[in-house]
Amino acid sequence: MTDQQVIELIEKELKEKTLRTTEQYLAIHNPVYTRDKLKVDRIDREGENELIIAYLPVIDERFYFAIYIDTQNNEIINVGTESDNRVYFRADSDRFGFEELSKMTILKSTGGRNKGDTRGTGFWKESTIFFEPNKEPDEFADKLKKLLDFLEIDIEGIKRLIREADGYIQVAMEIHNGNTMLGGPHIDSDALKRMSDLELEINFDLYVGGRSFKD
Template sequence: MTDEQITARIEQEFKEKTFGVTEQYLEIHQPVYHNNQLQIARIDRERSDKLIVAYLPVLNERFYFAVYLDPGTEEITSVDTEANHCVYFLATSKKLTAAELKAMTTLTISTSWNKGDLKPNGKSTYRFSAVKIMPNTEPDEFEDKLRNLLTYLEQDKRGITELVSKANGYIQVAMDIHNGNGLIGGPYLDQKSISRMSDLGLAIDFDLHVRGESFR
């Protein structure tokens, strides 16, 4: 299916609401349109089950509508929401500068700051220096984002293990989850991911935020 076919099929479903859950979602939240065009943040064609997933931004929210399609029948199989998952490596130090932390790894740093720098809110300063590595900012499932991050970090195992030992490096996960019916679920760590994190000496921390309107 082309992007245009996927968009047209989703627009049809949002109009006709053939799935009861589509009607439930659209009663409380709306997709984003720009110049009367339905906005899609990402189309995932790389799933092991061969389904296509289209992630659509939700108006004034940080989570996404997730529409699953069968490319064989070109039909929608389900409509759901997907949390906004921020999955990244973070190393911090009260003694080392951001430049010194960056020098420990060959990987690209997404964000960094020095102890004493002003925070984005402009009201306080950081109490420590830090570097953040977040290679995947697109909407995706948590498990895929974690696997992709680990694959990236493994490209510089020496540097990451040094940041772990000298700057408290670890994996931070922040999730913005839709609270439709109070059953928000939670992250799943498979044995392989746990083993890969252990090999790098990594801990993982979760910060879960519940957002949005409940079903009526």
């Protein structure tokens, strides 16, 4: 299926609401349209079994509509939501500046700040460097795998940031609270081993948003 075919199939389902879940979600939230065109932030073709996942931003929310499409039959098999998942490596130091932290690894950072930089009405007390190679909508497990793939390019550099600047993996998730059954992240044994080999810790910040399903 082409991207245009995927979008047309989704637009048809949003209009006709053939699935019960489509009706449930559209009763409480709406997808984003730009100039009367449905906004699709990502079409994920990395899955198995001929499955595509399309991620649609939701008006005034950080989580996404997730549309699951069976490409063998060209049909939508499920409509749900996917958390806004941020999965990144960070290191903080009150001794080293951002440039010094950057030189500890060959990896290119995606942002950072220096101790003393303005923070609202105050100042940051530590310097920080961030590495977030996958910022697009995606499932938590995939984001964690891609981050580990990235960090393993420079194992010694990452271990140095861990030793000298308390580096760790940070996860921030905003989950749709439709019926209080939030679920949660799962880390498989392979990811656990890879994190252990890198001597990595992982921290989770979980948030909820959105409206509850109607009775």
